[in-house]
Every structure is written in structure tokens, then in C-alpha cells.
Amino acid sequence: MPHDVIIVGAGPAGLAAACRLHRSGITDVVVLDREQWPGGVPRHCGHRTFGIREFGRPLTGPQYAERMIRRAQSVDIRTGVSVTKLQPDGHVTITSQQGVEQIAARRVLLTTGARETPRAPRMVSGTRPSGVLTTGSLQQMVYLAGMRPFDRPVIIGSELVAFSALLTLRHAGIKALAIIEPGSRITARRPCDLVARWLLGIPVLTGARLVAIHGARQVEAVEIEQTGKRETIACDGIVFSGQFVPEAALIQTSHLELDRGTGGPVIDQCWRCSDPTYFAAGNLLHPIETAGVAYREGAAAGASIAASLRGALRLPDRRVRIHVVSPMRYIYPQVIANSAPPPNGLMFNARVEREVRGRLTVRFDDEAVWSRHIHALPERRVRVPAAGLAVTQEGHWEVRLDPG
Amino acid sequence: MFDVAVIGGGVVGCAVAQRFAVGGATTVLLERGSDILSGASKGNSGLLHTGFDAPEGSLELRCMRSGYAEYLALRKELNLPLIETGALVVAWTEADLLKLPGIVATAHRNGISDVHQINARDLSVREPRLSKRALGAVVVPGEHVIDPWSSPLAYAERAHAHGAQIRRQCEVTGGTFTGDRWELETTDQLVIARVVINCAGNYADLVEGINRQPSFAIRPRKGQLVVFDKAAHDLCTAIILPVPTAKSKGVLLARTAYGNLLIGPTAEEQEARNIATTDEAALRALIEFGRSVIPDLEGCFVTAAFAGLRPATQFKDYQIHAQPHRRWITVAGIRSTGLTASLGIAQYVAGLYVENFAPLGDAVAETQTAVPNLAEVNPRPYQQVGHGEIVCHCELVTAGEIEAALTRPLPARDLGGLRRRTRCMMGRCQGFYCQWRVMQLASPYFAENPVRPHAT
Numbered sequence: 001m002p003h004d005v006i007i008v009g010a011g012p013a014g015l016a017a018a019c020r021l022h023r024s025g026i027t028d029v030v031v032l033d034r035e036q037w038p039g040g041v042p043r044h045c046g047h048r049t050f051g052i053r054e055f056g057r058p059l060t061g062p063q064y065a066e067r068m069i070r071r072a073q074s075v076d077i078r079t080g081v082s083v084t085k086l087q088p089d090g091h092v093t094i095t096s097q098q099g100v101e102q103i104a105a106r107r108v109l110l111t112t113g114a115r116e117t118p119r120a121p122r123m124v125s126g127t128r129p130s131g132v133l134t135t136g137s138l139q140q141m142v143y144l145a146g147m148r149p150f151d152r153p154v155i156i157g158s159e160l161v162a163f164s165a166l167l168t169l170r171h172a173g174i175k176a177l178a179i180i181e182p183g184s185r186i187t188a189r190r191p192c193d194l195v196a197r198w199l200l201g202i203p204v205l206t207g208a209r210l211v212a213i214h215g216a217r218q219v220e221a222v223e224i225e226q227t228g229k230r231e232t233i234a235c236d237g238i239v240f241s242g243q244f245v246p247e248a249a250l251i252q253t254s255h256l257e258l259d260r261g262t263g264g265p266v267i268d269q270c271w272r273c274s275d276p277t278y279f280a281a282g283n284l285l286h287p288i289e290t291a292g293v294a295y296r297e298g299a300a301a302g303a304s305i306a307a308s309l310r311g312a313l314r315l316p317d318r319r320v321r322i323h324v325v326s327p328m329r330y331i332y333p334q335v336i337a338n339s340a341p342p343p344n345g346l347m348f349n350a351r352v353e354r355e356v357r358g359r360l361t362v363r364f365d366d367e368a369v370w371s372r373h374i375h376a377l378p379e380r381r382v383r384v385p386a387a388g389l390a391v392t393q394e395g396h397w398e399v400r401l402d403p404g
Numbered sequence: 405m406f407d408v409a410v411i412g413g414g415v416v417g418c419a420v421a422q423r424f425a426v427g428g429a430t431t432v433l434l435e436r437g438s439d440i441l442s443g444a445s446k447g448n449s450g451l452l453h454t455g456f457d458a459p460e461g462s463l464e465l466r467c468m469r470s471g472y473a474e475y476l477a478l479r480k481e482l483n484l485p486l487i488e489t490g491a492l493v494v495a496w497t498e499a500d501l502l503k504l505p506g507i508v509a510t511a512h513r514n515g516i517s518d519v520h521q522i523n524a525r526d527l528s529v530r531e532p533r534l535s536k537r538a539l540g541a542v543v544v545p546g547e548h549v550i551d552p553w554s555s556p557l558a559y560a561e562r563a564h565a566h567g568a569q570i571r572r573q574c575e576v577t578g579g580t581f582t583g584d585r586w587e588l589e590t591t592d593q594l595v596i597a598r599v600v601i602n603c604a605g606n607y608a609d610l611v612e613g614i615n616r617q618p619s620f621a622i623r624p625r626k627g628q629l630v631v632f633d634k635a636a637h638d639l640c641t642a643i644i645l646p647v648p649t650a651k652s653k654g655v656l657l658a659r660t661a662y663g664n665l666l667i668g669p670t671a672e673e674q675e676a677r678n679i680a681t682t683d684e685a686a687l688r689a690l691i692e693f694g695r696s697v698i699p700d701l702e703g704c705f706v707t708a709a710f711a712g713l714r715p716a717t718q719f720k721d722y723q724i725h726a727q728p729h730r731r732w733i734t735v736a737g738i739r740s741t742g743l744t745a746s747l748g749i750a751q752y753v754a755g756l757y758v759e760n761f762a763p764l765g766d767a768v769a770e771t772q773t774a775v776p777n778l779a780e781v782n783p784r785p786y787q788q789v790g791h792g793e794i795v796c797h798c799e800l801v802t803a804g805e806i807e808a809a810l811t812r813p814l815p816a817r818d819l820g821g822l823r824r825r826t827r828c829m830m831g832r833c834q835g836f837y838c839q840w841r842v843m844q845l846a847s848p849y850f851a852e853n854p855v856r857p858h859a860t
Contacts, residue, residue: 034797035837082786082794095800099789118834120631121706125684128710130819133839140840147843148858172858216679217852245705249798249832252635252705260703 002104004028005305006092007111008083008250011040012291013282013298014111015068018075020302026309030105031075032094034082038072039065040113042291044139047167053292062143064291086110086254090277107277107305110265111298112250114283116161117243119213126213129220131237135165138239142172150237154222155179156210158186158193159242159379161288166196169239176202177235180224182209183355187242187379213238242379244287261330262286268319268337269346269386270308271301276315279305285332286349288379314339322348323398329353331384331399348384350399352376358403360384365395376401406432406569407762409588409597411576411611413437414445415552415746416738417603418559419471423750424601424757425566427764432595433560433568434588436575436607438851439821440560440814441553444605445742446824447629447680447712449669450552450660451643452486453744456511456519456544457493457653462721463752465514468741471748475550478747482558484551485661485779491547491643492531494697495539500647507542507647518545533639533700547643551661551779552743553824557814558775559746564813566767571595572817576604579614581730588614599761601733601753606677606715608723608736615732620717625739626680627669630690631708632701633832636665639698653740655693661779662799662827664707667694669740680711707798707832714739724749726756733757776808778827795845796838798831803845810849822846 004026007014010033021029037043042050045061052058055067069077078096085093090105116134131150133141141147151174155162158181169176179186179196184207186193193204208226213219221234246264257266257274264285271279281301282294289297307313316337324331331350355378361371362384376382384399406429410421413435421433437443452475455468479486495501504521511519520543527534527541564570571592578589579600588595604611612618637659646654652671660666667690674680687709695701717723717737722745726733733756735749742749758764777784785791786800793803809816809825816822819829819842828842829835835842 034794036793080793082797082800084800095786095791095794097790097792099791100787115833115836118836120709120834123684123687123706123709124682126681127679128682134834134836136836137839140837141843142858145840145844146857147840148856174858212681247833249634252633 002090002106003030004105004309005030005107005109006090006103006105007031007109008092009033009040009111009113009282010038010077010079011111011113011282012042012068012295013301014040014109015072015075016295016298017109017111017281017302017305019072020299021306022074024303024306026306029075031077032081032083033077033079036079038069038077038079041136044136044143045164046139046143046171047164050291054295083250086250086256086278088255088275106309107279109301109305110251110273110278110280110284111282112247112284114244114246114287116240117245119240122240122243124210124213127215129213129215129218131215131219132213133237133239135161135168135239135241138165139168142168148172148174150174150219152177152235153237153239154233154235155239155241157181157241157243158183158188158204160188160192162241163188163192163196165239165241166200166202170200177233178202179204180208180210180222181206183207183378187377244283246284246287248284259330259332259334261324262332266334267332268316268335269333270304270313270337272304272337286330318394320394320397323396324350325398325400327353327356327403328399328401336386346386348386348399350382350384352378352382352401354378356401356403358401360399360401363398363400374401405585406430406595406597408432408599408601409434409586409595410601410603412603412605412607413440413560413570413572414443414603414605415441415556415559415742416605416735416749418556418563419746419750420601420603420735420753421568421570422559422563422566423754424764425563425568426767427754428767429764431563431568432597433563433570434574434576434590434595435570435572436591438573438818439816440570440572441556441824444713444715445556447627447710448552448740448743449629449656449658449666450549451658451744452548452550453741454516454544454546455514456516456547457507457648458514458741459720460510460513463724464722464741464745467722467745467748467752469515469748470751471745474747474751475555475744481774482562483774483777484555484558485777485781487549487659487661487779487781489547489549489642489659491544491645492527493542493544493645493647494527494534495541495647496537498539501539503647504540504542511544516544516546519543531640531642531644533698534644535697535699549643549659549661550743554775554778555743556746557825558773561775561812561814562769562773565769565771565773567770570814576611576614581615584731586731599731599733599757601735603735605738606713608715608734612734612736615727615730620719620723620736622677622736623716623718624674624677624713625716626672626674626711626713627740628682628686628690628709628711629666629668630687630694630706631660632665632667633705633707634663636701636704637663639665639700644697655690657694657697661781662830663780667691669712677713680713682709682711705832707834708830722749724752726760728760731761771813776805795841796828796831798833798837799827801826801828806842806845810846815849816846817849817851819846819850
């Protein structure tokens, strides 16, 4: 007998969805997580930046994870279970202590989250010594294993997570030498660099590109280029922060349609994938948002799954793709299905590749349906209202951003 | 006193040590690095070559042919994989196309009789994702993919099981020949052996200097490689080779035993013997080349980018000689074909030894010598009932595999050695999810503990 719902990933999105399904009376829900403990990424973020909206008070990541798990206490959460293959119609291959098995559900929700881009795909020149980590790896070493991997690291990138790395290092008694950001300003919101500079005494080098890594066994230095000048900074570690990508390996090797822009699955406004037995939510869809956003998306996807199991969500007979062109990086949902609920009131989320001031336009074939002047920054949400999208019409829908 | 001291724990040194240990000689393998495969053998493309394009009549061809045959004979006993991909030498230009019949003819003269040419249409049926620019190809059915890390490990463990000593962090710094034996000074203790075999890879000319003025000079040739994630694995079946130029065999695309797709290597001459750096422009050029061969590589995720050094010399052929009066055998200039040829080289070296020094017999193995399987074509522990905790999710490596690698007869003693024995942290996340857990399991076993506890 298939379960009602299998949820892959017991982080904020997966647990929120499970809770919402339970409240809707759907209790045959199994949440699978490949880690030994549920909770997802917040488990290893020790700083107190979680839970304001969900629990009404600031919590550390582990406290937040614990609250989520407590809220989901009636849910069947199975850890140490790895999903190895997704097949049509809700058939899922797993491996656990029972070996490899096939399980099935009427609906499958994918909430596998995102990870940072490590060194190799960044194509950095130089040697390959040890002492090169991502923030996620650093946080787990510090918070879960009590390790001190280095003494004088530099941090590459200035997304919010870079400042999370600073706090993690401070917790371990390590002072970073610098934050190195190739852009002309930090990617995270403004006060972050001031906190780094003035409260923590860490220089934030903007317009600085990492040129090469030096060191035989352990990192010995990084070479950077700033305003045309090369400089070598002696250090013993490198934290590659940010440049999140969805943890979408399962989707890449499945029948589900993948979006080149987000790197995650293509979904419609009801969180449905190209195979309507599959749904997706959270940072798998869009690198990257906070745990709180993932939690809310998970809950919304849970509600949508409940509706579809009740028969209140019809299968679409037309799916209209929304296209984006450079300098837009991605938009999601990527698809509007012509079935209930209508997309009125829905906001599309988009991102840009680089800082752009210009006119954001929704076009249907060659006609501008909606437009607005915006100042968009990388890794910041760009909201596009869906009110103008008449999805019963076939045609080419495009969201574009023209500088000027 | 040992019968034989083998200097260098690369794939050639491991295979040679194994041959002598199996032959009943008391053998010691001396490796300067903290683990075997610390030098040239660390980075290669993991192919088992037929020798179809090797220089006719060369020692290299002879060793490749016999090494290939012995690998096939030995691999089941050692639990080593064989991924029977075949290779295609693809013509991308009219000039390339004109060279294909010559490639077939050379292969036939080299004794590889099943090599044949196909046209563009047949090529497109075999490899539908290959760029439609391809004009034709030579099929080499016998070219295969193997596991470049487990093979030398299996040879070293086989040597160990037959009584050989494997000494790591033991660099040979000098030596004295006393007329009937060598006294080798090392960074560890003095090693006395009746015969020395120099398999020192990128350091072979320096080690040779202990014995005599070397007759060759090592000219390290750097090869950079890019590895794509599992989703790219199925984009081609066969190893995709270019038509070689006078200078280089060129850049190939091949599946790996671990379920990835690899592109490389570059060929860049350099001075340094110990450092192979990656270079952003070269890596991007490799990826660009890959996309020109298989357009669907666009958007595929890169999991690794690395560089290796091949120990080339000024000579095209291998430099393998015995100096009977000095009780010394030189094994040098084993460029890019060492993984294939190593067992054949070991046979050849054993022949030189028997001819010049002493007979070899048969030793009895003390322990079983099968290595854990890392290849996707064979069952892996994560699929078994009761497999325990999966630590590395990208490569599906269990805690049991990591513990085994740390406690086997030739245990991993650093993170690189552990990665090569288990694949842990070798996947797309490069340790984002598992590094902390790997370090937690492994650091008690490491001599140089790379992580210390923090205060809070």
C-alpha cells in the first residue's frame, strides 16, 4: 500500500509540511532524512537568528530545530534513510538498515535544501592544500564536533552566510583575517559589513578577487587582486561561503524537469513538479532563503498536497512557462497551471545575476503587461506580481529587466 | 637485510613490490609521502589501455600489453573492477578523418586486431549525445575504465600480504654500495638490501643520482582534469579520444569507475616535481572543450578539478634497465600509461632480476588480498542490509567503509589517503555535509591531527 505522502528531507520545509498535513487530517505521512538527526541545516547554526516568526522569539539553530521537531512529534520521521532514485508515480528507491527498498506514496514532497558551492566548481587556481572549507562544513565542525580547523582563515564571499561564518568562527575563538568579496559592495544587507568591521574588527575587502591558493599541505596564503593590484595574504584556512545551489542530484537523475536558472525542479504555483505526484518546497527551489521562508513554503506546499489528496486540486491541462532572460537569473514558480487555485495574488520570486537599475517588465508575446522601475541586487528577492498573467492564453510569457 | 628495496610507492612501485613479494623475495617498499600514491599516481584518468596507439616495438607497448593481460587475470582475486566502455577516436576535421586508417593500421600492427573505423552515422547511433560535428571514428573495443586508486592499493596490500614491508614517510636521502648490497639512508632508519629498484616517478633522476650519473632527466608534465557529477555519467558510453597530434595525445572524455564523467588531461611542461597547481583558465578551457564534444554538458555540475604530474623524460620510451654490477634496476619515464603497464613493468623487472641477480619462486599469502570495491558497477556496502550509518551522502560511503580504510593492513593515515580508499568527500558537495563526521571518525587515526578541539 502506498503512503499518502513521503517527504524527502526533515529540515524546516519538510517538517512544516508534515505538520500542516497532519492538521489537515492526513496522517499517513513519512518524513525521510539521510542524516542521523532531523532538523536540517539549522542544527549547526549556533547563532540566535531563528524562529522570530514561527515561534515568536529569537532562537539558536539547534533550539529552532528542536522546536520544529517537537511540533512534529506525532509525525513518522525516519532518519538514516537515503533516497537514491525518484521514479514516476511516486515510486521512490531508498536505502536504510533494511538495505535497498522500493516505497511509494500518492504524493512525494521534495525538501532536500541547498548547499554551498565548494572550491572545485569555482575553478580557483593554485595548489590544493587542506584547510579549505565551506561555511556549512565549518559550522558542523565547530558546533557538532567541537573542532577548531584553523586559526587564521579568510572568508570568500559576502552573502549573509559569510557573516554567519564570522559568528561561528568567533564561537570557536577564531578571528578571521578578512572577508573577500569580488563585487563593489557586500551581497548581504548593509549593517552586516559594519558589524564585521566595527564590532568584530574584521576587514571587508570589496572589489577583491581571489586569484590563487598557496600552500603544500595546509593553506599558507591566498593571492587576491584588488583595483588591479595583486596582494598575498598569509593565512591557514579558507572558507568558501555562499553561492548556494539546490541539493538536486536526485532530480538531475530523475524524470522530473529541472530549471537551469534555479538549479532546482520546475514547479507550478501549487508547488507541483512536472510529474504532478511530486511537489517541492524550500531551498531546493531557490538558493537561498532563510529557514523561516523555507518553513512557510513547506507549510504552503503541505496545504497544497492536502488539497490535491482531497481532490480539490485539479490536474492542469495546460502549463504556461514563464521565461526570463539575462540579467534575470531565475524566476519561480516557473510554470502556471491553468487549474485551481488561480494565480491571482500570487507573487513570483526572481533573482538577478548582478546589480541592475532598470525597468522590470512582464511581457506577453510582444506586449508589456506590467512594468516597474527597480534597483535589483544579486541574492535579493525581486517580486513580480502575477495579477497580469492570463494563463488561459497560449503565448510567450517573459519577465525581463532592461537596464536604464 | 632485504632481497629487494623498491623506492617509490606509486602504482609502478606498488606493482613491482607485489611481484617480488609474490615471488618470495624479502621486499621493502620505501615511500617518501605519508601514503602510497602521493606523487604522480595520485592524479590520472583511470583507464586501462590496449596499447593500440603506442609506439610500435616499444618497451611501453610490451609492458602495456602484458600489464593489461595480467590486470584481467588478477582483478577478480583482488576485487578490482572493469568497466568495459571501449574507446572511440573521433575525427572532428577532414584532416582528422584522413588519419583514421593509419590509426587502425597501427593498432593492427600492435596486435589489437578488433580495432576498426566507423562512419559518422554509426558513431551517432553509438553516442547519440556526441556533437553532430563528428565525422567518423575508430572503435577500440578493448579500452576500459578501471579504478585508479584501488588498483595500486590492492597491489601494495598484496605485497604486504606476501610479507613485504611498506614504509611510508620514509624518504631515501642517500646510499652506499658495498659491492654486494646497498645501504640506503632514509628519513627513517637505514635500509639494507641486496638489490635496489628505483621506481621514484617524478624523483627518479634524483634517486638515480645515488647510484650513478643519471642517463635521463625527469621533465614533469602537468595534466589538469575536471570531473563532472553523476548526472553527466550517462552522456557518453565510450571513452572519447581525439586524433592525437605529434605533441600530445590530447584531451579525452571518459566515465570514471565512481560514476562520474572526466575531462582531461592537459599537457604542460613544468620544473617543479612536487606541486601541481590548477589554473582557472585551463580548467575553463577543458570545460569549454567538453561542451564542444558533448553539448549536453552545459549546466552539468563540476565535482572536482585537479592536477597531476606525469614523470616524462627526454625519451619517448620507458627507461628500464638493470646495472648488474651495481645491483640496481632503474624504472623511469613511466608517463601516462603507468596504471595500465604497471603489472607488465613488474613482470619485465622481475625478468631482469632473475636474469642478473637471483631466481624468484612463490610465496604464500598470509591474509586475503581483496580490496573493498569502490566502483559503481559492483555492489557497494550502502546497498546491503545493516550497512550502518551513511557518512558521505554524495558518494554513499558508510561509516564501516571509513573504519575499514583506517584499520586495514595498509591504513589511511591522512585525509587524502582516506578519500582515495573510500571516495568520501569526493562528491559534489566536497564535504559540505560530511567533512565534520569524516574528521570525527578519522582524526584519531591520523598522525598529524588536522583538527583540534576549540575552547567553547
